[in-house]
Amino acid sequence: MIFKRKSVRSFTDEKVSTDKIKNLIRAGMQAPSAFNSQPWEFIVVSDKKDLKAVSKMSRYARPAENAQKLIIVLGNTKRDNVVMPMIQQDLSACTQNILLQAVAEGLGAVWLGFYPIEDRVNSLRQYFNIPEHIIPFSVIAIGYPKENKEPESRYDESKIHLGKY
Amino acid sequence: MIFKRKSVRSFTDEKVSTDKIKNLIRAGMQAPSAFNSQPWEFIVVSDKKDLKAVSKMSRYARPAENAQKLIIVLGNTKRDNVVMPMIQQDLSACTQNILLQAVAEGLGAVWLGFYPIEDRVNSLRQYFNIPEHIIPFSVIAIGYPKENKEPESRYDESKIHLGKY
Numbered sequence: 001m002i003f004k005r006k007s008v009r010s011f012t013d014e015k016v017s018t019d020k021i022k023n024l025i026r027a028g029m030q031a032p033s034a035f036n037s038q039p040w041e042f043i044v045v046s047d048k049k050d051l052k053a054v055s056k057m058s059r060y061a062r063p064a065e066n067a068q069k070l071i072i073v074l075g076n077t078k079r080d081n082v083v084m085p086m087i088q089q090d091l092s093a094c095t096q097n098i099l100l101q102a103v104a105e106g107l108g109a110v111w112l113g114f115y116p117i118e119d120r121v122n123s124l125r126q127y128f129n130i131p132e133h134i135i136p137f138s139v140i141a142i143g144y145p146k147e148n149k150e151p152e153s154r155y156d157e158s159k160i161h162l163g164k165y
Numbered sequence: 166m167i168f169k170r171k172s173v174r175s176f177t178d179e180k181v182s183t184d185k186i187k188n189l190i191r192a193g194m195q196a197p198s199a200f201n202s203q204p205w206e207f208i209v210v211s212d213k214k215d216l217k218a219v220s221k222m223s224r225y226a227r228p229a230e231n232a233q234k235l236i237i238v239l240g241n242t243k244r245d246n247v248v249m250p251m252i253q254q255d256l257s258a259c260t261q262n263i264l265l266q267a268v269a270e271g272l273g274a275v276w277l278g279f280y281p282i283e284d285r286v287n288s289l290r291q292y293f294n295i296p297e298h299i300i301p302f303s304v305i306a307i308g309y310p311k312e313n314k315e316p317e318s319r320y321d322e323s324k325i326h327l328g329k330y
Contacts, residue, residue: 001166002192002262002269022325027167029319031261034278041324050328074330085281089303092257093276096196097167099258100265104167111258113199116250130330138254154194159206160187163215165239165295 001100006151008108009063011143016068020105024071024142027101033090034083040094043128045070050127054112054139057123061112067141071098072124075135088115091137098140108145111138166265171316173273174228176308181233185270189236189307192266198255199248205259208293210235215292219304222288226277232306236263237289240300253280256302263305273310276303 025042033039045051046069055065064070073095075087083090095111102109114120115137124136190207198204210216211234220230229235238260240252248255260276267274279285280302289301 002195002266005195005197007197025325026318026320029321029324030167030170030316032170032172032264032276038319038321041326043326043328043330045328047328083278086278088253089257089260089278092254093261095254096258096261099197101167111197113248113251113254128330134330151195153191154203155191156194156203159194160190161206161208163208163210163212165208165293165299 001103004151005100005103007110008145009110010146011066011068011108012146014144016107016142016144020107021069021071023105024098024101028073028094028098031090031093031097033093034086035081037079037081037083037090039076039079039082039087039090041074041076041134043072043074045072053127058120061139063110063141064112064139066143068143071140071142072128072136073138073140074130075137076133077135078133087135095138095140102142106144107142109140109142111140114138166268169316170265170268172275173310174275175311176231176233176273177311179309181272181307181309185272186234186236188270189263189266193238193259193263196255196258196262198258199251200246202244202246202248202255204240204244204247204252204255206239206241206299208237208239210237218292223282223285226304228275228306229277229304231308233308236305236307237293237301238303238305239295240302241298242300243298252300260303260305267307271309272307274305274307276305279303
């Protein structure tokens with residue numbers, strides 16, 4: 001999955017089943033989190049009108065428009081044991097698990113960055129009625145990939161330091 | 166990998182080959198990043214004295230002492246195209262890929278949180294001669310797992326909202 005995953009930004013018209021979306025979220029929920037606080041929540045978006053609205057929230061969010069579904073990953077800042085300085089790390093690990101599970105399900109997906117860019121966060125918060133103590137973190141656009149290009153290797157040995165920097 | 170992964174904090178005496186460590190880092194480098202900036206770098210730590218030093222940098226870093234190796238994930242803030250507000254997300258996706266690849270290699274691993282806790286970050290920076298523009302982000306303790314318990318499911322359907330929050 002790790003070496004097959006790449007960002008997929010255009011999708012076919014084929015529907016994505018609720019079961020597959022549940023599997024993606026199930027994978028997200030298996031992520032590690034500081035103190036195992038599991039601060040994540042999710043909004044699943046299927047309505048075409050809502051997909052279009054999200055696609056306009058940032059110039060980088062356009063792939064949302066032709067996606068079949070979106071998973072919005074949220075962070076609950078009032079969750080028991082949540083370690084606030086590390087909530088971004090928890091939610092990123094969760095998001096990455098979802099992207100990888102998409103590969104396992106034969107789907108394509110792309111991580112659309114929202115947090116901590118203020119206007120993007122506010123747009124999501126207002127549109128989806130997200131309360132103040134819940135952070136709108138990332139949006140994952142999901143569908144069946146229109147193209148099937150192989151991902152390129154990003155390996156670069158010059159980035160590895162042995163023993164000391 | 167996603168459903169088999171769990172945090173492993175105690176390790177056997179079996180050595181971990183350099184090839185396996187390279188595979189873990191190769192997986193880390195395949196992570197998505199904002200603008201594909203790939204801001205990660207890595208320090209691989211093998212010396213017992215250094216493992217012990219890291220284990221004392223925080224009360225949560227103790228698993229470093231009995232690990233075979235550590236991978237310290239760093240963020241280069243001067244990397245071309247780096248999107249600073251999202252560098253934590255990039256480095257977390259990278260760290261998560263390494264944890265998952267550890268499962269694929271038959272290894273155990275645990276993510277030790279450092280950034281942005283100031284004293285932990287400073288301890289790493291000083292000990293490993295990490296320059297100011299490089300963020301010491303996370304430490305991954307790696308070895309062969311001493312126990313082989315099955316991970317528990319964390320699925321919780323009450324965290325899924327449909328359409329709106």
